[in-house]
Amino acid sequence: MIRPPVLNRLRDSVPAVLPSLLLCDFGNLEREVRCLEDAGVPGLHLDVMDGSFVPNLSYGMPIVAAVRRLTKLPIDVHLMIQRPQNYVRQFRDAGADNLTIHVEAVEDPRPVLEQIRSLGCGAGIALNPPTPISRLEGCLDLCDLVLVMSVQAGFGGQSFNPVALDKLRQVREMVPPDVLLEIDGGISPATITQASAAGAQLFVVGSAIFGKPDYQQAVMELTHLATPQPV
């Protein structure tokens, strides 16, 4: 399968720490994006929540478009919404490079993943901690990325659920080597090394960056801890 070039860019940067903008200062979006670029992050993660698939409500296309105008970094959009098929084109037009849908949000992920790929975006599938990986069977051939949630989708600042580690190891066995494995939720200096050892390549981080005064130092420390050390 031919992967969208922008995902090759991300693949070249693994282990990649992707800040989740959910916890950023939206009143100073430009300053936040500049600080993250200066911190050397290889991409940005945007969490879209609809108040229905998840109890929380965040933002939609206008924020994705605003971030697109501010940066050339790859934009990874995590759709925590019902009926994602109704919004895929708008998110692509807003500037998303990768669109990840939740397997729990759709009856059949295949047509949505096909739709995403037909628009030239990377296509990802996400699953929450209680969802068995058997739910992914039948759609992995259409995925450029698999997002294993290490918290229940919906809120930043939750604790890491280690159930994600086994899932990462199992998914790695089920997909070709060029499919990216991403983990999201509770990633911090205390959890990132085990997530990396289990096969995660993209690490979504909210509080462990935005709760720190120095983003660059936080990103460097996390990236270092995610990089396999020579024995």
Ligand code: DX5
């Ligand atoms: C949860 C979101 C995450 C979250 C990450 O639904 O998808 O991206 O904001 O935040 P932390 O790192 O604080 O768990």
Ligand code: ZN
């Ligand atoms: Zn996310």
